[in-house]
Amino acid sequence: MEAKIVSIGNSKGLRLPKQVLRQCRLSEGQAVTIGVQGTDILIRARTSPRAGWDAAFAKAGARRVRQNLWGDVPVDENWDR
Template sequence: MKAHIVRIGNSRGIRLPKTLIQEAQLEDEVELQAEPGRILISKPSRPRAGWADAARRMREQGEDHLIDQPMPTRFDKEEWKWR
């Protein structure tokens, strides 16, 4: 499908047919990425998407341990009091 780039105020844009947007399953917000010769339009990625599944897999594989051992601080040694 071809489209014309049109002037929109000081910017330029294209009109996307409703059926194309529906077919791509896009909603009100998209991410744009420029590459040589093309502009990619995609659904926005959710921050931390997939982290829960990754943590679950790490736990199942026994890989969820701390990389470095905790180091006590001056606060831990001098100021912290258990009640």
């Protein structure tokens, strides 16, 4: 597949065909990261550093593991001694 570089104001741009965007699961307005590797331009969807946390917390909350982490350690909360 080929594309041409076009002028966009003082910058240059590249129009990506809809098929390419669909295949890469990208949409208009979505943030991407752009990098250079040798003479290649890499465009990647930007992912959230916390992607998947909601599902992980939901799964962890569903387990409800209750255990005594202190074992038989006597608990004395009198700090005024």
